[in-house]
Amino acid sequence: xxxxLFDLVLFGGTGDLAARKLLPALYCRFRGGDMAPGARxxxxxxxxxxxxxxxxxxxxxxxxxIHAADFDSQVWNDFLRHVEYVPTHAGEASTFNALAARxxxxxxxxxxxxxxxxxxxxxxxxxxxxxVGAVTPHSRVVLEMPLGRDLASSRAINxxxxxxxxxxxxxxxxxxxxxxxxxxLLALRFGNTMFEPLWTRSWVHxxxxxxxxxxxxxxxxxxxxxxxxLRDMVQNHLLQLLCIVAMEPPSSIGADAVRDAKLQVxxxxxxxxxxxxxxxxxxxxxxxxASGGQPVAGDLDEPxxxxxxxxETFVALRVxxxxxxxxxxxxxxxxxxxxxxxxxxxxxxxxxxxxQILEATRGAFAHNRLVIRLQPDDALMLQVQAKTPxxxxxxxxxxxxxxFEDSSRMRRLDAYERLLMDVIRGRLTLxxxxxELEAAWQWVEPIMHGWAASNxxxxxxxxxxxxxxxxxxxxxxxxxxxHEEA
Amino acid sequence: xxxxLFDLVLFGGTGDLAARKLLPALYCRFRGGDMAPGARxxxxxxxxxxxxxxxxxxxxxxxxxIHAADFDSQVWNDFLRHVEYVPTHAGEASTFNALAARxxxxxxxxxxxxxxxxxxxxxxxxxxxxxVGAVTPHSRVVLEMPLGRDLASSRAINxxxxxxxxxxxxxxxxxxxxxxxxxxLLALRFGNTMFEPLWTRSWVHxxxxxxxxxxxxxxxxxxxxxxxxLRDMVQNHLLQLLCIVAMEPPSSIGADAVRDAKLQVxxxxxxxxxxxxxxxxxxxxxxxxASGGQPVAGDLDEPxxxxxxxxETFVALRVxxxxxxxxxxxxxxxxxxxxxxxxxxxxxxxxxxxxQILEATRGAFAHNRLVIRLQPDDALMLQVQAKTPxxxxxxxxxxxxxxFEDSSRMRRLDAYERLLMDVIRGRLTLxxxxxELEAAWQWVEPIMHGWAASNxxxxxxxxxxxxxxxxxxxxxxxxxxxHEEA
Numbered sequence: 001x002x003x004x005l006f007d008l009v010l011f012g013g014t015g016d017l018a019a020r021k022l023l024p025a026l027y028c029r030f031r032g033g034d035m036a037p038g039a040r041x042x043x044x045x046x047x048x049x050x051x052x053x054x055x056x057x058x059x060x061x062x063x064x065x066i067h068a069a070d071f072d073s074q075v076w077n078d079f080l081r082h083v084e085y086v087p088t089h090a091g092e093a094s095t096f097n098a099l100a101a102r103x104x105x106x107x108x109x110x111x112x113x114x115x116x117x118x119x120x121x122x123x124x125x126x127x128x129x130x131x132v133g134a135v136t137p138h139s140r141v142v143l144e145m146p147l148g149r150d151l152a153s154s155r156a157i158n159x160x161x162x163x164x165x166x167x168x169x170x171x172x173x174x175x176x177x178x179x180x181x182x183x184x185l186l187a188l189r190f191g192n193t194m195f196e197p198l199w200t201r202s203w204v205h206x207x208x209x210x211x212x213x214x215x216x217x218x219x220x221x222x223x224x225x226x227x228x229x230l231r232d233m234v235q236n237h238l239l240q241l242l243c244i245v246a247m248e249p250p251s252s253i254g255a256d257a258v259r260d261a262k263l264q265v266x267x268x269x270x271x272x273x274x275x276x277x278x279x280x281x282x283x284x285x286x287x288x289x290a291s292g293g294q295p296v297a298g299d300l301d302e303p304x305x306x307x308x309x310x311x312e313t314f315v316a317l318r319v320x321x322x323x324x325x326x327x328x329x330x331x332x333x334x335x336x337x338x339x340x341x342x343x344x345x346x347x348x349x350x351x352x353x354x355x356q357i358l359e360a361t362r363g364a365f366a367h368n369r370l371v372i373r374l375q376p377d378d379a380l381m382l383q384v385q386a387k388t389p390x391x392x393x394x395x396x397x398x399x400x401x402x403x404f405e406d407s408s409r410m411r412r413l414d415a416y417e418r419l420l421m422d423v424i425r426g427r428l429t430l431x432x433x434x435x436e437l438e439a440a441w442q443w444v445e446p447i448m449h450g451w452a453a454s455n456x457x458x459x460x461x462x463x464x465x466x467x468x469x470x471x472x473x474x475x476x477x478x479x480x481x482x483h484e485e486a
Numbered sequence: 487x488x489x490x491l492f493d494l495v496l497f498g499g500t501g502d503l504a505a506r507k508l509l510p511a512l513y514c515r516f517r518g519g520d521m522a523p524g525a526r527x528x529x530x531x532x533x534x535x536x537x538x539x540x541x542x543x544x545x546x547x548x549x550x551x552i553h554a555a556d557f558d559s560q561v562w563n564d565f566l567r568h569v570e571y572v573p574t575h576a577g578e579a580s581t582f583n584a585l586a587a588r589x590x591x592x593x594x595x596x597x598x599x600x601x602x603x604x605x606x607x608x609x610x611x612x613x614x615x616x617x618v619g620a621v622t623p624h625s626r627v628v629l630e631m632p633l634g635r636d637l638a639s640s641r642a643i644n645x646x647x648x649x650x651x652x653x654x655x656x657x658x659x660x661x662x663x664x665x666x667x668x669x670x671l672l673a674l675r676f677g678n679t680m681f682e683p684l685w686t687r688s689w690v691h692x693x694x695x696x697x698x699x700x701x702x703x704x705x706x707x708x709x710x711x712x713x714x715x716l717r718d719m720v721q722n723h724l725l726q727l728l729c730i731v732a733m734e735p736p737s738s739i740g741a742d743a744v745r746d747a748k749l750q751v752x753x754x755x756x757x758x759x760x761x762x763x764x765x766x767x768x769x770x771x772x773x774x775x776a777s778g779g780q781p782v783a784g785d786l787d788e789p790x791x792x793x794x795x796x797x798e799t800f801v802a803l804r805v806x807x808x809x810x811x812x813x814x815x816x817x818x819x820x821x822x823x824x825x826x827x828x829x830x831x832x833x834x835x836x837x838x839x840x841x842q843i844l845e846a847t848r849g850a851f852a853h854n855r856l857v858i859r860l861q862p863d864d865a866l867m868l869q870v871q872a873k874t875p876x877x878x879x880x881x882x883x884x885x886x887x888x889x890f891e892d893s894s895r896m897r898r899l900d901a902y903e904r905l906l907m908d909v910i911r912g913r914l915t916l917x918x919x920x921x922e923l924e925a926a927w928q929w930v931e932p933i934m935h936g937w938a939a940s941n942x943x944x945x946x947x948x949x950x951x952x953x954x955x956x957x958x959x960x961x962x963x964x965x966x967x968x969h970e971e972a
Contacts, residue, residue, distance in 0.1 A: 180875060187844060187873035188870065188871075193840070194689070194868075198680055203680070353679050355737070357676055357736065357743075382680075382868070384674065385678050386670055386888060387669050389897070389898050389899070390899055395673055400868055402870070402884055412875050412876075413876055
């Protein structure tokens with residue numbers, strides 16, 4: 001594809017996300033030929049810096065985050081020539097004039113404002129951009145998630161942003177949807193017939209979606225204590241993955257067809273009653289333990305976390321989808337910090353064989369299982385029972401693994417590379433629409449309220465484990481087990 | 487499992503099958519510990535040989551057929567001590583007395599007569615065995631296929647053999663059913679839930695079963711000209727594989743449950759009308775060409791083949807199964823000599839995606855496909871469409887392959903090892919029952935008669951190709967293509 005012509009303004013341009021993810025991704029797309037000669041990345045933040053000073057900053061802070069295999073100093077220097085900097089301050093509208101002056105008005109030049117700042121600045125930035133006339137009818141804005149901290153605050157942000165940008169110009173980014181393997185799940189479901197007949201309550205026993213982190217709250221204590229795992233991970237990433245698994249086949253891969261299908265799932269989620277909050281949710285908080293062989297502190301001893309904090313660092317939920325396809329099939333969602341391993345995966349367990357005529361070799365007869373692993377590695381495995389070689393007719397579990405041999409020459413895109421180029425090209429499919437976001441908040445709120453109303457503290461769990469025992473009990477009650485314990 | 491105590495009499499003990507397959511298989515099972523100390527293999531043929539002379543013969547003719555990895559000269563010498571020889575002549579009943587005298591009557595000693603001779607001797611041998619009192623109530627007889635050359639001759643053999651051995655003592659052997667991968671197909675179908683919902687007319691587009699040989703008729707010209715591919719391969723091997731693919735789930739893996747299920751398939755095969763013989767069958771005969779880079783002669787120039795022979799060396803059929811599961815799904819069977827490669831495989835092509843929302847990368851959008859390869863290698867592959875790595879949402883075909891890593895330490899059993907031990911242990915599941923055999927003949931006969939009545943010669947095809955063009959046309963008419971041409 002030809003290089004794209006654009007001005008991409010990166011608010012939070014000196015921040016962590018920009019340095020670790022966004023600028024390396026833009027460099028890689030530049031290297032891949034996706035940036036036309038006049039395309040520009042305009043960093044912006046409070047700090048007063050010249051273009052050159054900003055470039056020097058990137059040299060120090062961005063370059064270390066580019067994979068050695070992707071790095072080429074000639075290309076990097078060329079890339080820096082496409083990078084500029086304009087300071088802005090969300091608290092002062094006047095600082096946006098210089099930015100407006102820097103932008104180029106050309107019909108074929110896309111204009112993108114990427115808000116890689118705290119969500120608390122989103123509305124100010126958008127209003128200032130409008131005030132200085134920087135928002136052309138074709139400008140796009142990218143908002144990092146989570147957007148708000150509940151339905152009301154998310155609505156407030158969406159109302160203001162929506163008064164300045166039309167909905168089809170707002171890109172709410174969830175980088176999990178940019179991951180190759182998540183898109184592969186769409187490809188598998190809708191590019192093959194063979195999964196469709198299996199993909200119903202008749203043949204699926206349960207679904208498990210896990211995003212486990214090894215890290216603790218780290219330097220983000222203050223932010224995290226105000227947020228917690230439910231807002232930080234469940235409301236956005238886990239529910240988005242659930243939608244991709246559970247949605248009906250859309251009539252096209254276009255943005256509205258896909259997002260309508262996801263919205264239907266979110267609206268079909270069975271609401272949590274007060275009783276459900278107790279019986280179908282587990283919140284946990286890590287205690288001291290070990291991570292990577294080193295002793296680590298508990299959450300309450302982390303900087304920025306009050307000693308009596310009830311903020312959860314772990315959540316496990318049993319979710320039900322009230323529709324014909326999924327009624328009665330438990331979807332288990334789980335996320336936590338300081339878990340035993342860094343792991344993100346979707347596991348679909350199929351029903352057991354209704355009538356067993358062959359013997360199993362080792363212990364219990366296992367489910368057929370589809371595992372889509374997103375982290376730490378990219379993998380797709382289908383677990384089947386096959387005959388044990390040799391005499392007799394005994395079964396043993398074996399894996400069919402997707403081989404990417406044919407395509408191993410192709411470099412995999414990082415999630416942000418994919419999503420940034422989607423914004424620049426105007427492809428909304430992998431971004432969240434306002435109604436989706438609000439449906440997610442609406443469903444999550446009773447859980448937040450239930451916890452807040454409860455006197456129960458989060459269940460403690462030792463750092464470096466798979467969370468509190470209550471998490472195993474939650475799933476065990478339905479005669480299931482988390483994949484790694486199965 | 488403990489070693490088995492048995493007397494196994496091997497008629498045709500100096501023949502080709504004994505040397506290439508049966509004695510190497512028995513040696514391997516001896517090495518694997520399946521033969522108890524007093525177990526004996528008693529070779530028998532017309533030739534007058536002492537035990538020692540027979541052992542010397544085996545040294546020359548059997549040893550070269552044992553894989554180097556399996557060979558151990560100490561074990562081989564031990565094995566030979568379990569081998570004896572008694573000459574018999576099917577034309578002379580009196581020659582069987584010495585054999586009867588050699589057999590040991592013990593309650594725990596299995597007695598097996600393996601008839602690795604031309605089927606024309608089967609009834610004589612059985613009658614002589616009965617006459618000399620060698621057939622105890624627990625004796626078993628093993629008959630190599632094809633049994634007879636039509637329904638009448640097969641009935642004649644079965645009537646006589648059946649008057650001497652009860653049906654549950656008759657082991658009609660089809661070595662394709664002894665192949666590890668064929669049994670794995672049983673394991674896959676009935677050890678997993680995930681194939682069952684796919685395994686119907688709703689989701690299967692077509693099934694292809696191919697047994698292709700690279701060799702020509704070789705030294706068997708006279709036999710082969712009298713037999714042809716339909717009798718030699720379709721009536722037994724191909725129909726048996728079709729039964730394993732198409733059968734309903736049996737209530738157990740027991741012999742009668744499985745054989746009842748296979749019989750139901752054979753009885754549901756749509757009979758060929760005279761018109762069908764023309765439109766749904768292709769018979770071919772190879773002409774000169776190349777095999778393995780060497781020029782080879784045509785069938786009509788092979789020794790033992792009359793210059794005006796109409797015997798087919800290639801068959802392709804479109805078969806229909808008239809039942810609820812399979813109505814309308816074409817099953818294509820194909821076998822031939824002097825084909826491009828040695829290949830035996832079962833291919834299940836699933837339906838196309840009903841509504842395509844993603845683009846295909848390369849040419850036409852491929853079916854989902856399950857390939858079970860029996861020869862030359864053992865493989866199980868599931869072809870799916872996955873996302874092409876990189877930007878966009880394009881699909882490309884990729885393979886999920888069954889990995890036997892876990893069990894690679896285990897030696898695979900050769901088909902005859904498996905089947906011989908099944909006979910000795912009294913397991914009938916993988917052997918054909920009389921009603922199955924007769925149903926197969928009954929279904930095959932109209933094709934034989936249709937060809938005989940026709941004035942058309944078999945379609946010529948060049949050695950080293952996939953058969954006559956009519957074979958591609960047969961399947962192309964249904965908008966299908968043979969797997970290797972797809």
